Amino acid sequence: MLYEVAHAIVPPVAKVVWRPHVEGLASIPESGPVIVASNHLSFADSMVIPIVSPRKVVFLAKESYFTGTGVKGALMRGWFEGIGMIPVDRDDTKAALxxxxxxxxxxxxxxAFGIYPEGTRSLDGRLYRGRTGVAHLALTSGAPIVPVGLIGTEKLQPVGAKAPRLARVTVRFGTPIRVGKRFEGMPSGAARRALTDEVMAAIQALSGxxxxxxxxERPPTV
Structure with missing residues (x-):
């Protein structure tokens, strides 16, 4: 219920303020499981994709975003829950699994589940090698992967900025990558690597x- 309320209010307002340019929305299946795999340039990426998507896209977020106290903590928790995020302890050694x-x-x-195969934000604008979790999800669930290319979100919320700024962004959804039986008979590790590389090539074609x-690698914490 919270998502429905937030999605009825936030996207229209955000689109008026930020005026994102969106391409390929028809690539997102109207129903059924789907993996939305994107490049990662900004903290705001996990807000931009759900805002422009015609259906709910679940992303994982740091657990600390949900544990704040007072009015600010309640507002943050309501916001992240409202756009469909799920808390996860990123510092737990078993967090990846x-x-x-x-x-x-x-x-x-x-x-729909959103994932960044690079693992963390690119600080230099380059697209890094994808980690094979995205392929594991597709090969295990059979869900198609929709590649996404984000452009300009690093200007929307630069590293270190506490709040989004006014900036034009482009979101490009690519043709779904379907697993089917393409990887039958291939060793599991090789299949995950081949599919991940295919996804990253599609993301690169969309993002440029x-x-x-x-x-x-995640920068070291002080």
Whole structure:
């Protein structure tokens, strides 16, 4: 109920303020499980995609966003819950496996799950090598993957900024990548790697980012 209320209010207002340019909305299946796999440039990415999507897209968010106290804490919790985010403890050593389990539960309910195969935000604008969790989800659930290319969201909320700014962004949804029986007989590790590379190539074609050879690592916390 909270999502329905928030989605009836937030997207129309945000679209008037930010005027995002959106392409390929028809690529998102109207129903059934789907994995929305995007490049990652800004904290705001997890708000931009749900705002422009015609259906709910569930993202994972840091648990601390849901545990604040007082009026500010309640407002933040209501906002993140309202746009469909699920809290996860990113500092837990088992968080990666737990995140995949949560994602499979979401897909099992026939919903859309959003994921950033790079793992964390790109601070230099390059598109990094994808981690194979996205392929694991698709191969396990059978859900199609819709690649997404975000452009300009790093200007919407630069690293270190506490609130979004006025900036034009572009969101491009690509043709769904369906698993089917394409990877039958292939070793599981090779299948996950091949499918992930296919997804990253599709994201790069949509975003136009230069590619980086390695993986993107989370900056150390002080």
């Amino acid at each position: 737990a995140s995949l389990d949560i994602a499979l539960e979401v897909l099992g309910r026939g919903e 980012q230069p590619r980086a050879d390695g993986y993107n």
